[in-house]
Amino acid sequence: MxxxxxxxxxxxxxxxxxxxxxxxxxxxxxxxxxxxxxxxxxxxxxxxxxxxxxxxxxxxxxxxxxxxxxxxxxxxxxxxxxxxxxxxxxxxxxxxxxxxxxxxxxxxxxxxxxxxxxDEAAIIAATDLHDLINTESTYLYVDVGGGSTELTIYHKGKTHTSKSFKIGTVRLLNNLVSEEDWQSFEAWIKTNTKDFSSIQLIGSGGNINNIFKNSGKKMGKPLSYFYLSSYYQLLNSLTYEERIVQLGLNQDRADVIIPATKIYLTAMKFSKAKNVYVPKIGLxxxxxxxxxxxxxx
Structure with missing residues (x-):
């Protein structure tokens, strides 16, 4: 029935x-x-x-x-x-x-x-990633919000470990993320990914969804570290008003998209991931x- x-x-x-x-x-x-x-x-x-x-x-x-x-x-x-x-x-x-x-x-x-x-990390981990995840691979799931970033490592199709960090786009805009916060972020990623030979990123959140949409990529295809880095440079080269007019960003997106991109790039750097998949799912x-x-x- x-x-x-x-x-x-x-x-x-x-x-x-x-x-x-x-x-x-x-x-x-x-x-x-x-x-x-x-x-x-x-x-x-x-x-x-x-x-x-x-x-x-x-x-x-x-x-x-x-x-x-x-x-x-x-x-x-x-x-x-x-x-x-x-x-x-x-x-x-x-x-x-x-x-x-x-x-x-x-x-x-x-x-x-x-x-x-x-709890937030656990709820995000409940999202259905079976269509995206290769059960033989290892992924670092990065969900970037305004106040925090949730990290989850998937290995062979199962949740390996997860943690929430007080590193978010609005906090970064207000200069409220300390060097110690970034050091903890780096240490956790490096410690929990060091035993895996290859890591790929999964990105979630409105900012990475927007970047993926503007990339013109087909669903299921990843963004490369090079592309994301180049887009980050483009964002920084434009004023707030230019990001709204030239890139078609909403007012509340045009400022937070820069720190969000920095968080994704930082996670890719520490995990040595070369690509980020964007399945458009979240909390x-x-x-x-x-x-x-x-x-x-």
């Missing part, structure tokens, strides 16, 4: 808030299909408040509340079976994060889970998979 359900995932990040509506179709004796029905992204940069002032501002809270009210309506219209809302680096670092989550629950009925870095996809797996168990 064919079973069709709709799940929703909300990702409250440091640079934007996303809602993914996913249609989950389970045919009899066949693999389950996950189809992105709708993806809404609202650029609310909570990280600019939190990483500098330690709290979410009143103005950004009001915008976040309106976003949650809108998402609540969209979920009702789509007749969602189940949802999960996860807040990451900005809300977990905000002194008023838990309080605002309670207020949003009271006003919208949406329960926001403020997850830690390990919201992992949330949907976690909801499905919870129902299946």
């Amino acid at each position: 064919l079973k069709i359900e709709k799940y929703a995932a909300i990702d409250i990040g440091s640079n934007a808030i996303r809602l993914l509506i996913s249609t989950v179709t389970t045919p009899e004796n066949k693999p389950t299909l996950f189809k992105k029905t709708s993806l809404v992204r609202i650029p609310i940069r909570l990280g600019s408040d939190v990483f500098v002032d330690k709290v979410i501002s009143e103005s950004n809270y009001k915008r976040m509340l309106k976003a949650m009210q809108s998402y609540k309506s969209l979920m009702e219209l789509h007749q969602i079976t189940k949802y999960r809302a996860c807040a990451t680096s900005a809300m977990r670092d905000a002194e008023n994060g838990a309080q605002l989550a309670e207020e949003i629950l009271a006003k919208t009925g949406i329960n926001i889970e403020i997850i830690n870095g390990d 919201v996809d992992g949330i949907v998979k976690s909801l499905y797996q919870a129902d299946a168990n």
